[in-house]
Amino acid sequence: MPHQVDVHVGKRVRHRRWLVGMTQQQLAEKVGIKFQQIQKYETGANRISASRLWDIAEALSVPVSFFFEGLEVAAKETGDKSDIPADLMGDKEALDLVRSYYAIPENQRRRLFDLARVLSDVA
Numbered sequence: 038m039p040h041q042v043d044v045h046v047g048k049r050v051r052h053r054r055w056l057v058g059m060t061q062q063q064l065a066e067k068v069g070i071k072f073q074q075i076q077k078y079e080t081g082a083n084r085i086s087a088s089r090l091w092d093i094a095e096a097l098s099v100p101v102s103f104f105f106e107g108l109e110v111a112a113k114e115t116g117d118k119s120d121i122p123a124d125l126m127g128d129k130e131a132l133d134l135v136r137s138y139y140a141i142p143e144n145q146r147r148r149l150f151d152l153a154r155v156l157s158d159v160a
Contacts, residue, residue, distance in 0.1 A: 042108065044081030046090070049104040051079040053097045055132050067096035 054064055061079075065072040068089065077083035078093075085093065094101045138146060 039081035040084070043084050045108050046085060046104045047079045047081040049106070050075075050085075050093060050097070052132075053099055053103065054079075055129060057097060059097070064093070064096055068092045 054061070061072040061075040065075045068075075069092070070089075074083065078085050078089075090101055090104060094103065097103075138149070141149060
């Protein structure tokens with residue numbers, strides 16, 4: 038069973054990779070490894086060594102500390118039964134939704150936001 042720190046760091050790698058629009062293959066090539074290894078890192082199945090994490094941070098243009106941000110909060114929320122994921126922006130569907138939302142013209146975006154708020158209040 039993966040350690041929660043490895044899972045958290047892996048999610049942060051995936052999150053940042055999605056944000057910059059990079060594929061696993063592209064990241065793997067920048068770091069000098071196979072894309073399957075990136076898959077294992079992102080799921081927390083394999084631990085990332087310090088030197089490899091340094092290389093990944095360089096490839097994704099973030100400080101190494103980025104991968105540990107929110108770790109205390111994630112540890113506290115492990116027992117939380119909420120329908121909202123602890124790492125909401127680590128969820129690909131949520132990230133795609135946010136990107137699509139901001140691609141909508143502002144006046145339509147406001148109306149969509151109001152509709153979503155009403156629907157969530159009724160649910």
